[in-house]
Amino acid sequence: MASPVCLSSSFLVPVKEKKLMDVKLGELPGWILMRDFTPRGIAGAFQRGYYRYYNKYVNVKKGSVAGISMVLAAYVLFNYCRCYKELKHERLRKYH
Numbered sequence: 001m002a003s004p005v006c007l008s009s010s011f012l013v014p015v016k017e018k019k020l021m022d023v024k025l026g027e028l029p030g031w032i033l034m035r036d037f038t039p040r041g042i043a044g045a046f047q048r049g050y051y052r053y054y055n056k057y058v059n060v061k062k063g064s065v066a067g068i069s070m071v072l073a074a075y076v077l078f079n080y081c082r083c084y085k086e087l088k089h090e091r092l093r094k095y096h
Helices: 025-033 040-057 067-082 084-091
Strands: none
Touching: 025 067, 025 084
């Protein structure tokens, strides 16, 4: 008996509906151009990212400090990048 033909999901799904990790390199420019770059689309992307993060790290049965520590680490990194110019200037001073 012949085995069933297994078609890849990348051939059946339109480029617009694929996830970023499923897009082939040649399809990437077309995929980027099909994204929604309106303020509503960008806000929706941030909202989906927030809910994905919240459900994966914060809203779990056995919670830990991992979710909160990632937010804290991102906050520290953001502030370091924001204040780098002043920190670099003070680092080059020898005594005063």
